[in-house]
Amino acid sequence: MDQQTPAAEHVAESSAHPTDAQMIQLLTPSGERTAEGGSAPYAKRVAHLDHDALRGLYEDMVLVRRFDDEATALQRQGELGLFPQCLGQEAAQVGSGRALAAQDYVFPSYREHGVAHTRGLDLAQILLQFRGVDHGGWDTEAHNFHLYTLVIGSHALHATGYAMGVQRDGLVGTGDPDRDTAVVAYFGDGSTSQGDVNEALVFAATTNAPVVFFCQNNQWAISEPTTKQSRVPLYRRGDGFGIPGVRVDGNDVLASYAVMDEALERARSGGGPTFVEAFTYRMGAHTTSDDPTRYRSRAEEQSWRERDPIDRLRKHLESEGAWDQGWAEQVAAEADALGEHLRTYVRALEAPPASSMFDTVYASEHGTVTAERAWHAEYEAGFETSEVAR
Amino acid sequence: MSGETQRMTMGKAINTGLRHALEGDPKVLLMGEDIGALGGVFRVTDGLQKDFGDDRVVDSPLAESGILGTAIGLALRGYRPVCEIQFDGFIFPAYDQITTQLAKIHNRSKGRLQVPVVIRVPSGGGIGAVEHHSESPEALFAHTPGLRVVAPSTPQDAYTMIREAVASPDPVLYFEPKARYWDKGDVDTSVFGTDASRASLDAAQVVRPGSDVTLVTYGAAVHVSLKAAEAAAAEGTSVEVVDLRAVSPLDTATVAASVRRTGRCVVVHEAATFLGPGAEVAARVSEECFYSLEAPVLRVGAFHAPYPVSKIEHDYLPSVDRILEAVDRLLSH
Numbered sequence: 001m002d003q004q005t006p007a008a009e010h011v012a013e014s015s016a017h018p019t020d021a022q023m024i025q026l027l028t029p030s031g032e033r034t035a036e037g038g039s040a041p042y043a044k045r046v047a048h049l050d051h052d053a054l055r056g057l058y059e060d061m062v063l064v065r066r067f068d069d070e071a072t073a074l075q076r077q078g079e080l081g082l083f084p085q086c087l088g089q090e091a092a093q094v095g096s097g098r099a100l101a102a103q104d105y106v107f108p109s110y111r112e113h114g115v116a117h118t119r120g121l122d123l124a125q126i127l128l129q130f131r132g133v134d135h136g137g138w139d140t141e142a143h144n145f146h147l148y149t150l151v152i153g154s155h156a157l158h159a160t161g162y163a164m165g166v167q168r169d170g171l172v173g174t175g176d177p178d179r180d181t182a183v184v185a186y187f188g189d190g191s192t193s194q195g196d197v198n199e200a201l202v203f204a205a206t207t208n209a210p211v212v213f214f215c216q217n218n219q220w221a222i223s224e225p226t227t228k229q230s231r232v233p234l235y236r237r238g239d240g241f242g243i244p245g246v247r248v249d250g251n252d253v254l255a256s257y258a259v260m261d262e263a264l265e266r267a268r269s270g271g272g273p274t275f276v277e278a279f280t281y282r283m284g285a286h287t288t289s290d291d292p293t294r295y296r297s298r299a300e301e302q303s304w305r306e307r308d309p310i311d312r313l314r315k316h317l318e319s320e321g322a323w324d325q326g327w328a329e330q331v332a333a334e335a336d337a338l339g340e341h342l343r344t345y346v347r348a349l350e351a352p353p354a355s356s357m358f359d360t361v362y363a364s365e366h367g368t369v370t371a372e373r374a375w376h377a378e379y380e381a382g383f384e385t386s387e388v389a390r
Numbered sequence: 391m392s393g394e395t396q397r398m399t400m401g402k403a404i405n406t407g408l409r410h411a412l413e414g415d416p417k418v419l420l421m422g423e424d425i426g427a428l429g430g431v432f433r434v435t436d437g438l439q440k441d442f443g444d445d446r447v448v449d450s451p452l453a454e455s456g457i458l459g460t461a462i463g464l465a466l467r468g469y470r471p472v473c474e475i476q477f478d479g480f481i482f483p484a485y486d487q488i489t490t491q492l493a494k495i496h497n498r499s500k501g502r503l504q505v506p507v508v509i510r511v512p513s514g515g516g517i518g519a520v521e522h523h524s525e526s527p528e529a530l531f532a533h534t535p536g537l538r539v540v541a542p543s544t545p546q547d548a549y550t551m552i553r554e555a556v557a558s559p560d561p562v563l564y565f566e567p568k569a570r571y572w573d574k575g576d577v578d579t580s581v582f583g584t585d586a587s588r589a590s591l592d593a594a595q596v597v598r599p600g601s602d603v604t605l606v607t608y609g610a611a612v613h614v615s616l617k618a619a620e621a622a623a624a625e626g627t628s629v630e631v632v633d634l635r636a637v638s639p640l641d642t643a644t645v646a647a648s649v650r651r652t653g654r655c656v657v658v659h660e661a662a663t664f665l666g667p668g669a670e671v672a673a674r675v676s677e678e679c680f681y682s683l684e685a686p687v688l689r690v691g692a693f694h695a696p697y698p699v700s701k702i703e704h705d706y707l708p709s710v711d712r713i714l715e716a717v718d719r720l721l722s723h
């Protein structure tokens with residue numbers, strides 16, 4: 001065939017790097033405000049963010065990065081077993097997180113420390129899991145922030161089901177901004193290949209559930225580039241399911257806020273699900289166990305340092321005359337205090353008693369567990385007496 | 391030992407076995423997450439993509455059901471896929487494909503179709519990991535007719551058994567004790583294809599002779615069982631250790647022969663004891679060796695609780711102390 005069929009053209013758009021113009025962007029990499037083409041309608045969604053609010057976003061990102069650095073250092077010192085950094089993804093997470101309302105509910109994967117911060121978690125609690133003293137670590141209901149899900153993609157269905165519950169509760173489309181509720185599933189580019197994620201899209205679309213699928217395309221699933229997962233850009237994944245998709249510059253905190261704001265509004269008002277692709281970059285290793293030199297170039301990593309989301313907002317604040325040295329020092333001091341808090345908190349975390357493994361297996365009495373717990377207690381006690389005897 | 395014997399780690403032994411399988415049969419291919427440039431998160435496939443190309447060592451999309459389902463299709467088309475599941479706890483998205491399709495297609499087709507898929511699963515605990523990275527789900531698969539379920543415990547067996555698994559006309563779940571990847575041992579690569587090699591997927595082995603108690607074990611728990619046997623010897627108890635190697639099929643003949651000699655049996659594994667492989671072993675032993683038994687068969691394994699946080703995982707896993715406690719109970723009977 002000489003001419004490409006419309007179908008062939010449709011897949012010709014590659015899943016590899018979009019240009020700035022192919023993403024919703026409100027801050028250029030050099031920190032200037034922009035609202036070209038498709039981005040124009042989003043500008044109004046950040047118009048209310050005054051200098052204080054912008055400085056707030058900056059502060060959020062600085063604290064999240066300090067958390068990342070501190071946790072990584074603690075892992076290196078042997079205080080944590082493992083840690084997955086969100087380095088480079090702060091704007092996508094803080095921007096989208098700050099668009100949430102208190103009643104909204106988040107289902108994170110395992111790298112959403114920035115979102116956790118916007119939900120009011122003491123970030124130290126995230127480290128319980130990575131120190132190996134807790135499988136969760138925080139009160140989900142106090143923050144409307146579910147526990148981290150480590151099995152890739154599972155929680156996209158949980159978010160959808162939770163949203164179906166919200167819908168049944170009549171908390172969609174009431175017009176009351178304090179009651180209308182949206183649910184968000186955060187996951188990565190690699191996760192989009194899982195059956196569960198695609199089934200979530202089916203359920204969300206057919207039930208018109210108030211859920212947002214917020215996919216951070218950090219371009220890597222451990223060692224596999226996004227091109228191993230998809231021929232077309234991920235924001236178009238929703239097309240065939242009947243779910244609108246949008247691609248945002250995930251290193252632009254304002255655009256991430258605006259795009260999430262729109263998606264949440266659609267969900268809360270009864271407009272149904274949205275698939276957001278936040279195009280960003282995992283600047284660090286997959287986790288502290290990973291060695292990215294085996295699969296990607298230093299040059300690539302370097303080129304993304306130039307798109308650092310925190311630097312971008314800083315440049316913007318400076319050009320706006322909103323950068324205030326005294327305030328910046330306060331933020332730095334706050335970050336130092338967070339670092340100190342994390343170190344003290346983590347080092348003081350003791351192993352739970354061995355018997356705790358039996359405590360919460362079931363919500364009600366279960367004879368098998370009761371018997372094994374009793375055996376274990378007796379075994380431990382026998383050990384103590386025999387040690388005394390020796 | 392032949393001139394083809396080399397000292398290597400268990401991880402390297404599996405790597406070498408995969409290399410030889412790829413060299414020996416153009417239909418063999420490896421599939422899995424991060425097995426190419428990275429060489430897998432445990433580096434078991436290190437260097438293989440470089441040497442065999444990315445169409446034989448395939449970085450698959452992040453979808454276990456997809457990996458297994460397409461492996462079945464490839465096998466039906468005459469290929470021999472060896473799938474890597476990154477960690478034990480991530481096999482479950484593929485559970486449906488494995489149990490309802492892979493295990494049953496041979497039988498469903500009255501034996502006309504074979505699906506020689508190998509599933510490599512780094513498994514077991516003791517590495518200080520977060521949730522889903524330390525589990526021992528072999529009983530779930532051994533409970534499914536149509537699947538062979540094996541677990542090597544030494545570099546030699548790791549090599550031999552991966553070669554035999556790839557050669558097997560049946561689907562094989564090959565559980566790799568990840569905590570033992572770095573153990574070194576001699577590996578003779580010339581054994582593959584001999585009768586002894588063929589037996590490695592079916593036959594248990596006495597790995598330490600003894601006369602007072604038999605420890606029946608496999609995979610990661612062989613190591614701790616041998617340590618316990620050593621400690622018992624220091625206290626004057628002679629412990630025999632039987633490495634099952636395969637959980638399905640179960641070589642009850644070797645186990646029963648040992649227990650008839652010793653009269654006492656403890657089954658040791660990292661999987662939970664409740665409805666675990668040890669329950670089957672204990673039942674078989676009591677059926678076949680009832681009159682030789684001096685005491686009931688005991689089991690040492692994990693509890694009926696989810697794999698705990700890593701700071702207390704050593705209280706959950708079988709330990710030398712827990713094995714010795716069981717041995718003492720048998721001897722004081």
Ligand SMILES: Cc1ncc(C[n+]2csc(CCOP(=O)(O)OP(=O)(O)O)c2C)c(N)n1
Nearest residue numbers: 111150151152188189190191220221222480
């Ligand atoms: C079902 C399942 N399979 C495999 C893994 C191992 N694993 C952990 S993270 C990861 C890559 C995830 O990539 P992506 O979804 O892009 O998220 P990112 O880590 O980049 O944030 C893999 C394969 C897992 N956690 N769950």
Ligand SMILES: [Mg+2]
Nearest residue numbers: 188189220221
């Ligand atoms: Mg990713």
